[in-house]
Amino acid sequence: MTGLYSRPLVQVILVGIVLLLTSGMFNALNGMGGGGQLDTKMASNANVALYTTFSVGGLVAGGIVNIIGPKYAMAIGGTTFALYAGSLLNYNHNKNDAFVIAAGALLGLGAALIWTGEGAIVTSYPSEKNKGKYIGIFWGIFNLGAVLGSIIPLVLNWNSKEGSVNDGTYIGFLVLMSLGSLSALALLPPSKVFHKDGRAVAVERFPSWTSESIKIMKLFLDWRMICLIPMFLASNWFYAYQFNDVNGFYFNIRTRAFNDIWYWIAQIFGALVFGKFLDTPLFGRRQRAIFGLLILFFTFMATWIGGLIFQLTYRRSDTITPMDLFDRGFYKAIQSAGGAISWRIDAVGTAFLPQLLICWILLIVSIPGAMIVALNVKETNYLTDNSADIEKSGIGDGKVGSGDNNELATTF
Template sequence: MFNALNGLGGGGQLDTHVASNANVALYTIFSVGGLFAGPIVNKFGPSKCMALGGITYALYSGSLLYYNNEKGDVFPIFAGGILGLGAALLWTGQGAIMMSYPTESDKGKFIGIFWAIFSLGGVFGSIVPIALNWNSTAGSVNDGTYIGFTILMGLGALLCLTLLPPSKVVRDDGKHINIKKFPNWKEEIIGVLKLFLDWKIILLTPMFLASNWYYAYQFNAVNAFYFNIRTRSFNNLWYWAVQILSATIFGRFLDVNNLSRKTRGIYGLLIIAITITANWIGGLFFQLTFKRTDQITQKDIFDSGFIEVLILYTFYGMNDAMYQCYAYWVMGAQTNDVSLLSKYAGYYKSIQSAGGAISFRIDAVNTNFLVELLICWVLLTISIPCTYIVILGIKDTSDDDITSNG
């Protein structure tokens, strides 16, 4: 749901500065909380942590409902900060589950399935503003949109309480999840700090940093600036819909059993490099047609030239799914230990959120759109060779193999 809300640009508001500043608060706190969310999830379990984190999403949506009526920005920014803490718990628990529960031969499939469900939320979430704002040519959504989001987010948080604890999960091959007994808080924190000495994690940091950086540009500079609200909602629908297909196909490819895991990793990275380069070349040509300082009339779904931009925006979504699924797959290829993978997930979300905070702040201070695009593109390009070095060290099975059922 949050994907759909954020993808509207400016949280569905005509003035994107409030949502951008709320996102700065969100991602700044998320970047710190993500580092230490791993030990918390290991101690209390993913179910409780994800439910608590999910409630903060509903709070954030409610704060935008407040802003829609009162135009006060303190509550949305405060709610964004609280969401940063909640998101750290939710995403760390989710990442640990997704990377540790499947067998090694199914990790790509499970990551793809997760991303498809994740994107399905964005699709359903896009239908809400489309249905409620179709006859509107305004630049912001109505109250009913935020009420719908708040209710759906709250229900999603409650569903997290139905998750089984990792100790009761048995894989398809009859083996249990590899769970290490929680040592103590000191050792857990030391384990987090050791990630900064892990050369593989350091080399993956550019990919982690880039993986949310482009949202501020795509959602605000392209979608919110260029289109009216119903068209933004329609674009959003396709942005997330294509992710369902691309994540599912790409995840399956990463599990092809007649290729070694290293070979799959190399081919997967090559596909990402080619599609990203082609996508952002197209984005550059489009960006050269307008500037932030232009006084444009926001385009509508029925205006000429809309389909070409929709295709570009849809490809942005496709690349997002592939890039993020690949990042999870690379982390999952390093180990099967759920306690270590929770730390990996926390670090990933921490660095990712730091990038998001910086990029939304860059957007909030009215940076030239072309500059924003070039920064995104450069970061994505730098991540490719760094990730390639890590892929060269991937083995066909992780050293810390899963424990048996008996």
């Protein structure tokens, strides 16, 4: 098959749609604070379970994807998102914390599968000159899911006076997440994906679990990975603070959803612009990495300074009337990623100000290590796009494991 459907860009777009309907919808639900519930502690503990199993599952997901292929791995992983939405629907009636936490743990394993499959495709299908653009396109489509997902609770809960979203909201998420799992089955195996000129996409396939395990273990000894550990931690740290302690604590239901819409729209434009910048031929790869980090540094410094000014106006112990979309003094919180440790910190009732300072300091600390890596960026990943040490996907079943991601991550 050499038609349009077998082109890398089309397949990347399909991956974006899968993530739009699964992880993108989850981000919309999570971004409302407390999973749309008044009691944010339950959602925090569910996210602790989620990110804990995600971190462990991420180490073995590559081997699974390598065996069954990204299509089936993403389809299986997608089902756990629907299960999580269903557990929140159940919570609306039974207040069953254990079910939500267990669903969160399973979601962590499913997320490991779906994101490993995504990474294998999005990082290996495009040619080197188009990687930034393809990743930007994927990220834009993926975050469109969170935008659309935020519209659901906004519309269905517009006149609600409750602290939690209604059943229809969770049912809507459950249906869309199920469709996301099914849509993964529309993906082609790597062996049937070709560039416009007929070349097979270049992917790496490890022949055994042993070689896959060795490759993963080597990452823990790679100096570049060690330098990037603070940035890896920072990138998923502040979900808990921004979603629960700002959006969930300070605003009512419809305003949380409204905030979410604009946050994810900003991510879409940010991803597309940044992806285009990282492909620009005006600078070398090392220069693009350095300039990109400097842009990030000044952007998040301005963001967290603004956040600090806002945070000083209220505390966890305060009793407030949640602010509405049309109240005077309206504030739009800037939100981003999250992680298991930060959710647990929030779940045990840590004061708000220390959480803000941790997020801010962690981001600052992440820059030096990332800058060291940027200074050592090579001007190319491969000698050619189809170098001899990379197996073309036309061989065998063409399944892709996380080893492809690992290779890209460690060669820069």
